[in-house]
Amino acid sequence: MLKSFFILCSGADSKILDDCSPGEQNKYVGIGASVFLTALMAFIAAAYALNTVFDNIWIAVFFGIVWGMLIFNLDRFIVSTIKKTGSFKSEFIQATPRIILAIIIAVVISKPLELKIFEKEINQVLLEEKNDMTLANQNQILEQYTPEITAMEKEIADLQNAVKTKETEVNNLYDIYIGEAEGRTGTKLLGKGPVYKEKREKHDAALAELQTLKETNAKKISDLETKIDQLKSDYDTQVGETQPVIDNFDGLMARIRALGKLPWLPSFFIFLLFLAVETAPIMAKLLAPKGAYDFKLDDEELAIKTHITQNKTAREGMLQTDTVMNQRLYTELESDAELYDHKRKKAKDILKLQADAFYEKQKSVL
Incomplete structure (x- = not known):
C-alpha cells in the first residue's frame, strides 16, 4: 500500500510500472517518497510561519495543509513532466524552468524553519530593537x-x-x-x-x-x-x-529582518539543504538512465500519436474526396432544366409573398 502511494506521488503511470521490473518500480518509489517528504516539510514550515502571523494554531494548520498540497502538486507535476530522451543536455534544458521553480520553492519553505531554528538569536535582536524603539x-x-x-x-x-x-x-x-x-x-x-x-x-x-x-x-x-x-x-x-x-x-516581517542581521553563512547552508531536498526528485530523474518504464511510455505515446495521425490523414482524404464529388455533382445540376423550372417557380412565389407583405405593412401605416 505504501509502495502504491509513493508511486502515485511520483506521477508515474502505475499500469505501465506494473509490467516493469522491481528495480524500475523502486526507482519511482524513491522519487515519490522525495516528493511526499518535501510537501510534508513545506506543511511544517508554512504552519509555523502562519502561526507567527495569526497566532492561532488551527488557522496555521489549515493554511499549512493548503500550502503543503500546493507544493505536493507542483513537485509531482515537475517530476512527471520530465521526459527521458537519452541526452542529458536536452533533458537539463527541458528541466531548467522546473529547477528555477524548485529554487523558489526551496527559498519559501526554508525561511520559516530558519526563523524557528534561530528563534533565540532572533528574539535577542528583537529585544535590542524594541529597547531602542522604546x-x-x-x-x-x-x-x-x-x-x-x-x-x-x-x-x-x-x-x-x-x-x-x-x-x-x-x-x-x-x-x-x-x-x-x-x-x-x-x-x-x-x-x-x-x-x-x-x-x-x-x-x-x-x-x-x-x-x-x-x-x-x-x-x-x-x-x-x-x-x-x-x-x-x-x-x-x-x-x-x-x-x-x-x-x-x-511579527513575521520583523523576524525576517532580524534574521537578516545574523551571520549569513548558517542560513545559506540551511537554504542549500532545502534546495537539495527540493531538487532531489528532479536530479534523480535527470541522472537516472532511461529505463523500461520510459521505453514503454514512449511506445504508448508513439502508438497514440500514430493513431491520431492516421485518423487525421483519413479525415483529410475523406474531405478532399467529398469536395471533388460535390463539385462534379453541382456542375452536372447546372444544366438540369427540371430543377431550373422548379427553382424558378419557388423564387416567383417568394417574390409574390414579399410584395403582399410590403403592401399590407404600408396599408397599416396609412
Whole structure:
C-alpha cells in the first residue's frame, strides 16, 4: 500500500510500472517518497510561519495543509513532466524552468524553519530593537511636552527669584532702620527719631509688598506646578498607550529582518539543504538512465500519436474526396432544366409573398 502511494506521488503511470521490473518500480518509489517528504516539510514550515502571523494554531494548520498540497502538486507535476530522451543536455534544458521553480520553492519553505531554528538569536535582536524603539518613542513624545514644561519651569523660577529679590530688599531696609536706631548708620544719632520712623515705614511698606508678592506668586507657582504635573501625566499616558505597539513588534516581517542581521553563512547552508531536498526528485530523474518504464511510455505515446495521425490523414482524404464529388455533382445540376423550372417557380412565389407583405405593412401605416 505504501509502495502504491509513493508511486502515485511520483506521477508515474502505475499500469505501465506494473509490467516493469522491481528495480524500475523502486526507482519511482524513491522519487515519490522525495516528493511526499518535501510537501510534508513545506506543511511544517508554512504552519509555523502562519502561526507567527495569526497566532492561532488551527488557522496555521489549515493554511499549512493548503500550502503543503500546493507544493505536493507542483513537485509531482515537475517530476512527471520530465521526459527521458537519452541526452542529458536536452533533458537539463527541458528541466531548467522546473529547477528555477524548485529554487523558489526551496527559498519559501526554508525561511520559516530558519526563523524557528534561530528563534533565540532572533528574539535577542528583537529585544535590542524594541529597547531602542522604546527610548526613541519616549524621546519623540517628550519633545512634544518639553518646550511647554521648560517654559513653565522658567516662569516658576522667575516668580521665585522675584520673591527672593524682594526679601533681599526688605532685609536691607530692616538693617537700615535698625542701624539708624542704634546710631551706627544714617544720622548716627542714638534713638528713634524722625529719620528712624521714615525708614521704618519704608521697611514696613516693603514687608507688606513682600507678603502680598509671596501670596500671589505662590498661587501662580501652584497653578504652574499643577499644569506641569498634568503634562507629565499626559506624557506617561501617551507612552503607555504606544508601548504595546512596540511590545508586539515581533511579527513575521520583523523576524525576517532580524534574521537578516545574523551571520549569513548558517542560513545559506540551511537554504542549500532545502534546495537539495527540493531538487532531489528532479536530479534523480535527470541522472537516472532511461529505463523500461520510459521505453514503454514512449511506445504508448508513439502508438497514440500514430493513431491520431492516421485518423487525421483519413479525415483529410475523406474531405478532399467529398469536395471533388460535390463539385462534379453541382456542375452536372447546372444544366438540369427540371430543377431550373422548379427553382424558378419557388423564387416567383417568394417574390409574390414579399410584395403582399410590403403592401399590407404600408396599408397599416396609412
